[in-house]
Amino acid sequence: MISFLVIFLLTVVQLLAGFGLLILFRIQLKPPLFLSLAVMLGIAVFSVVPFILQLLFIPITSITVFTSLLLVTLALNIKYKTGLQQTKEMFSGTHFRIRIYEAPFLVFIGIIIFVSAWRCFYFPPTPVDVTTGAEAIAEYTVREHTMLNSVFQLPQNGNSLKPPFITCLQVIYKFAGFPFGQIWLSSIVICFSIFLYHAVSASVHRIIACLLLIFLLAVPEMYAYTFMILYDYSNAVFFFLVVFFCIRYFKEQHLNELAFAGLLMGFAVYSRPETLLLCCGMLPLILVNAVKYKVGIKKMFAAASVFLLPSVLCYSVAVYVYIHYYLPVGYSIAAQVNKNIFDIKAALAIFAEASTSLIFSSQGIIYYGYFVFIFLAITVAHLVAKRQLNAAAKNYLYCILLVYLVYPFLCHVLPGATVDYTVKRAFLKLFPLMVLFIANISLVTGFSKWITRWELGENNEQL
Amino acid sequence: MENKNVIAQSDELHKPEQSGTAVSGSVKRQLIILVCGTAVVVLFFLLPENTTWVREKVIGYWNDFVVQRKHLAVEERKAKRFTTEYTYSKEIANLVAAKGIKKDVLVLIPSAAYFKKYGLDYPVPEPITFYYFTNLKTVRTADSTAINANWYVTVHEKKIGIDSVISVTQLKDSITAFKKYD
Numbered sequence: 001m002i003s004f005l006v007i008f009l010l011t012v013v014q015l016l017a018g019f020g021l022l023i024l025f026r027i028q029l030k031p032p033l034f035l036s037l038a039v040m041l042g043i044a045v046f047s048v049v050p051f052i053l054q055l056l057f058i059p060i061t062s063i064t065v066f067t068s069l070l071l072v073t074l075a076l077n078i079k080y081k082t083g084l085q086q087t088k089e090m091f092s093g094t095h096f097r098i099r100i101y102e103a104p105f106l107v108f109i110g111i112i113i114f115v116s117a118w119r120c121f122y123f124p125p126t127p128v129d130v131t132t133g134a135e136a137i138a139e140y141t142v143r144e145h146t147m148l149n150s151v152f153q154l155p156q157n158g159n160s161l162k163p164p165f166i167t168c169l170q171v172i173y174k175f176a177g178f179p180f181g182q183i184w185l186s187s188i189v190i191c192f193s194i195f196l197y198h199a200v201s202a203s204v205h206r207i208i209a210c211l212l213l214i215f216l217l218a219v220p221e222m223y224a225y226t227f228m229i230l231y232d233y234s235n236a237v238f239f240f241l242v243v244f245f246c247i248r249y250f251k252e253q254h255l256n257e258l259a260f261a262g263l264l265m266g267f268a269v270y271s272r273p274e275t276l277l278l279c280c281g282m283l284p285l286i287l288v289n290a291v292k293y294k295v296g297i298k299k300m301f302a303a304a305s306v307f308l309l310p311s312v313l314c315y316s317v318a319v320y321v322y323i324h325y326y327l328p329v330g331y332s333i334a335a336q337v338n339k340n341i342f343d344i345k346a347a348l349a350i351f352a353e354a355s356t357s358l359i360f361s362s363q364g365i366i367y368y369g370y371f372v373f374i375f376l377a378i379t380v381a382h383l384v385a386k387r388q389l390n391a392a393a394k395n396y397l398y399c400i401l402l403v404y405l406v407y408p409f410l411c412h413v414l415p416g417a418t419v420d421y422t423v424k425r426a427f428l429k430l431f432p433l434m435v436l437f438i439a440n441i442s443l444v445t446g447f448s449k450w451i452t453r454w455e456l457g458e459n460n461e462q463l
Numbered sequence: 464m465e466n467k468n469v470i471a472q473s474d475e476l477h478k479p480e481q482s483g484t485a486v487s488g489s490v491k492r493q494l495i496i497l498v499c500g501t502a503v504v505v506l507f508f509l510l511p512e513n514t515t516w517v518r519e520k521v522i523g524y525w526n527d528f529v530v531q532r533k534h535l536a537v538e539e540r541k542a543k544r545f546t547t548e549y550t551y552s553k554e555i556a557n558l559v560a561a562k563g564i565k566k567d568v569l570v571l572i573p574s575a576a577y578f579k580k581y582g583l584d585y586p587v588p589e590p591i592t593f594y595y596f597t598n599l600k601t602v603r604t605a606d607s608t609a610i611n612a613n614w615y616v617t618v619h620e621k622k623i624g625i626d627s628v629i630s631v632t633q634l635k636d637s638i639t640a641f642k643k644y645d
Contacts, residue, residue, distance in 0.1 A: 101497035
């Protein structure tokens with residue numbers, strides 16, 4: 001019982017921290033999107049706080065950690081009056097209503113997520129990547145009050161040389177009384193599912209949103225990472241949010257939303273540093289958008305800067321400064337680079353391997369189920385029927401292709417990254433983007449409109 | 464523009480309900496949508512890999528939950544998850560603790576193949592994982608620090624034992640002997 005209370009309190013503080021940040025960035029969303037995003041954002045903020053204590057060489061104890069978390073939450077809510085006003089406006093006229101056809105699917109989705117959350121709570125973290133890295137460091141951080149602890153006296157395999165995103169969250173939850181930590185991952189999974197469901201429902205009928213969410217949850221590899229703490233699920237969530245807010249910016253041209261996307265990209269880079277490549281890959285999209293709207297060189301530069309700066313800052317501090325100037329074990333990325341980087345044949349072989357072994361094979365179905373084929377079937381059907389894509393769909397497709405191309409390329413540049421591990425897990429980023437792509441193409445939105453009108457009992461002849 | 468229409472209609476669906484025949488008509492249509500949606504989900508989970516997934520992950524994990532909620536002891540959960548990797552590691556740590564030595568212990572551990580040869584299924588964890596499990600520092604034969612070990616693990620009649628290192632020569636001989644199983 002006390003565990004539930006602690007989870008509740010932590011979630012409330014995370015909600016408040018995220019809320020403050022959303023108010024500072026003047027982000028306006030419908031309540032379910034806003035609240036779920038606030039919790040995810042709060043978790044991201046939490047993941048930075050113990051790291052800052054470490055950078056300042058402040059002992060990491062339960063008192064310093066929880067005091068800092070509260071202070072950061074208070075500081076982020078400096079505009080609480082505006083926040084309260086915005087909350088009132090946000091909730092006014094909001095109708096919470098579940099339709100008959102939604103309820104059974106939401107219960108089913110709830111069961112799928114519940115068993116994942118239980119497993120996350122019940123079992124200790126198992127992947128070798130964390131038991132020889134983040135989890136071991138977190139365990140000894142709690143005992144020795146520093147992240148630069150006795151774990152580094154043992155033979156290393158490289159897993160301890162990653163930015164402390166997981167370590168920090170594990171430390172917080174261990175201090176909160178959860179010996180295995182991990183609960184934060186379930187919070188991200190729950191909030192992300194709520195966010196995605198409502199984001200999809202904004203453009204298509206709720207029955208389609210339910211089906212898409214079930215198809216997504218049933219991606220075996222993606223589901224496995226809802227209860228195994230590794231960097232990939234959280235990273236996929238942050239990257240999805242980046243794309244979501246970039247596309248809002250492309251539609252509405254509100255620079256604050258692009259700046260917010262930049263902040264989210266910073267968190268994505270903090271959780272997995274190689275996401276910086278995706279950040280660079282997103283720049284052409286921002287520049288093309290700037291040209292389309294004829295915003296001028298100055299604004300174009302400002303847009304690119306607000307998007308890029310948080311990621312560069314996160315990478316510099318969490319990777320360069322922390323690894324080189326804090327960790328007692330040396331690591332050189334330059335030493336990992338492929339000596340035959342211009343061997344195009346080898347690069348193409350990796351691209352082919354990523355497609356054949358991870359997607360178009362029986363093994364691919366074991367990893368990702370039939371999701372990619374559903375996506376391809378709908379896309380082909382749309383292109384045959386409509387022969388065009390709207391701007392949002394084009395942007396989502398660009399981001400899907402970006403992920404699809406960047407990671408095999410990364411394997412070529414850094415042979416330490418492999419198709420079987422790195423790319424397989426990096427491809428988790430594809431699926432939520434595919435969901436929003438499907439929800440934004442006119443074939444699906446048209447069908448959705450047809451269902452909506454039929455449900456409302458409107459004259460079929462009008463369709 | 465097209466999307467805005469859909470959003471507007473999606474919102475329309477979530478306004479308070481009308482009354483009378485409109486309600487019953489609406490409920491009937493909602494039930495038809497539910498049946499169609501259910502049919503799609505059933506078809507989806509009839510695909511071979513999805514059937515396996517729902518049986519193993521959703522139903523299987525639910526069944527696990529029913530049992531697990533009555534077994535909440537932390538050690539039990541660790542042993543269940545890590546199996547012999549954890550239990551044998553704890554056994555080695557307990558042997559060291561029983562010797563009453565607490566400071567500067569570094570235990571040389573042979574590979575999994577060695578344990579298998581002597582009848583034990585022990586997937587030997589990496590030193591960091593071993594340390595995470597037990598708070599005991601270990602080293603493998605391939606590690607450069609193997610020569611600093613002051614204890615080493617052996618197996619006799621399927622039982623794990625530990626011996627102290629008496630001399631560097633003896634340790635080198637042990638490392639050479641263990642390396643045959645790497």
